[in-house]
Amino acid sequence: MKIAIRLIILFIIIVLLEVYAFQAIKTITKNKFIRYFWLLISVAVYANFLYVSLTYDRGQGQTPQFQMAMGLLLTVLIPKLVVLIFMFGEDVYRWFLKLISAISSGETKPLAGRRKFISQIALGLAAIPFASFIYGIIQGKYNYKVLKYQLTFKDLPEAFDGFTITQISDIHSGSFTNKEKIQYGVDLINQQKSDIMLFTGDIVNNKADEMDNWIDVFDKLEAKEGKYSILGNHDYGDYMDWENPQDKIDNFQKVKDIHKKIGFDLLLDEHRYLEKNGQKIALLGVENWGKGFNQAGDLKKASANVKQEDFKILMTHDPSHWEYKVKNDAFNYHLTLSGHTHGLQMGIEIPGWIKWSPSKYVYKQWAGLYEEAGKYINVNRGFGYHAFPGRVGIWPEVTVIKLKRA
Structure with a gap:
């Protein structure tokens, strides 16, 4: 009715x-x-x-x-x-x-x-x-923009002063149709020559085989000290009508296997320590956690054996996780990297003048860099596109973040 x-x-x-x-x-x-x-x-x-x-x-x-x-x-x-x-x-x-x-x-x-x-x-x-x-x-969906930020922290280990991160998010390979344009975007990512590369989820729309024709493009992504990734809400296959539950389970495993095929270390409620000159920072990655749906991510599990005083970078796909769980956590996650919103792929952004999209009425942090009480979150606008096959005013993004010690 x-x-x-x-x-x-x-x-x-x-x-x-x-x-x-x-x-x-x-x-x-x-x-x-x-x-x-x-x-x-x-x-x-x-x-x-x-x-x-x-x-x-x-x-x-x-x-x-x-x-x-x-x-x-x-x-x-x-x-x-x-x-x-x-x-x-x-x-x-x-x-x-x-x-x-x-x-x-x-x-x-x-x-x-x-x-x-x-x-x-x-x-x-x-x-x-x-x-x-x-x-x-x-053309707009291929109008890739490199956005660069420099963030300063008092407790950043000295060895990581000047450390660079390239963040990409929301590839959504099932929407792609133009290999030449996607290759251009991948080349642009590599031109940043960052120390590490972090991918914050949604590698497919629904099915693992959507990535079959694109593995030979994305396996060319390069980072000097490693590539790490997490899952997004679309990677679980929840938006498909599966003939039987086992098909969904098998597909989910194949989606996770994609990350290894393109050289990414997939973090599933886990952490890794990045070390330089005897000093280290913690990189944590959780499964998807979204307000009102698919709250699979376990922040405490990912943080197990990480120390309170460690400098921490957290990858979590949905920025609502930061708003409702992360930013007020006493464990102190210095920098959080998310995606998911795409900025709704349409809006108006004129730096220094206006930044608007209908997405702002759904997510408090919907695109770009936000700071509260010395903690930061960057919401990447996404590399690919979904639902609407284009972008109007909210362009596909490659984020480069340089960490500086105060």
Whole structure:
């Protein structure tokens, strides 16, 4: 029943979007070819989405074909939402004028006609998200950015002064379609020449075999003193309809085996000590822990035999773990590295001016570096993409962190 109600509401919203958008087109042009072409594009996108939704194997999770159908749907709907806001606002104004006229004159006059310049403004502004989504699907998802931070700690061992970390996250290999572009991203990671490389989860969307065509790309990742990784929520196979429980168990083991194939030491509620000149820091990695779902990570198990006074770097996929468990833990985890949010793959970021994404309404720490009481978390925006096959304003990220001793 609830699903039916949601579908009805969704249908009504889409109808409103289409009606108002078509009214804007009718207002600015009488050319029937343009009007019919507008309708044809909308019909084609809806038909494609329905066809893909009804024919793809839901047991396989989100395929690149489904993601593209979803991406095209959002590309035509979001701009029409902009048009709706303007056109509905004009309707309120038109009815207000009619009401005032009726009160003052006692006569009921016809509703005032639509103003052409309002439709032009609405469609002009709608063109911005439309162009942004098209760019995001074609090129934005490969617009890799290297973000560099320098963090200073009083208790960092002297031997690790200047130690560099490259963090990557959320590969989501099941979404990839362009090997040349992904190779470019991998080469960019290697160009950072960091001491260690840390991967913070979600190597696949659902199934281990999604990585088969990409192992020969990602096994080229290099770091002078080692590569370490953890699991993300998508790595457990929880979003698949498995024929039997054993298939899910076997797939999970294959996902864990991928990390070894590409040269990463997978930490499953474990820690490793990194040593330089007789001094050491602790690197800890937990399984996925997310608010409200899949709380497999065991921080105490990962910290077993780690000392209170040790300098600690923690890898945990979901930043809500830091917010609800890690940051207030008296054991003192100096630096936490997470991913998961992707920054929702869409938003607005102008350094020093604005940083916004709908993701901020779900996660307190959703992208970039955060600090509380001398403890830091970096939420990597992700290397790959999922659900929406592109990125708009929130670009794929390679993080480089240099540790400095105060």
